[in-house]
Amino acid sequence: MLQRIWNKCFNRENVSYLIFGVLTTLADWISYRMMRLAGMDYRLATAGSWAVAVLFAFVTNKLFVFGSMSLRPAQVWKEFVAFVACRVLTGVLTLAAMVVMVDGIGIQNDFFCKIVVSALSLVMNYILSKWFIFKETS
Secondary structure (H helix, E strand, C coil), rough: CHHHHHHHHHHHHHHHHHHHHHHHHHHHHHHHHHHHHHCCCCHCCCCCCCCHHHHHHHHHHHHHHHCCCCCCHHHHHHHHHHHHHHHHHHHHHHHHHHEEEEEEEEHCHHHHHHHHHHHHHHHHHHHHHHHHHHCCCC
């Protein structure tokens, strides 16, 4: 029983998603921090770092996590549109959560808020990618 649970949780796909999810999150956080240090408003920096993360995540999820190797333009475009649509959903939720925490609740450390919403976003993005975008076609 425990072995089955272990194998279900720690398989190639889940471990790859975790690794590339961490790298995507780092791309998001680093670009966010750079934009903030450049004087950009936290809302605009959130949107900009989201775009950086989405582009990075699409390539890594497609090729290395879910193993979707088709490079046919129609297939890549279909996956990209679905991927961006799902990421827009989680991106809007991320931005809304940032605004609620920073402006609504008054949390002064916006980067702390960024960390909290990143964790939620990571889980939602995996589920959406697995079920709707890079699903196996048999």
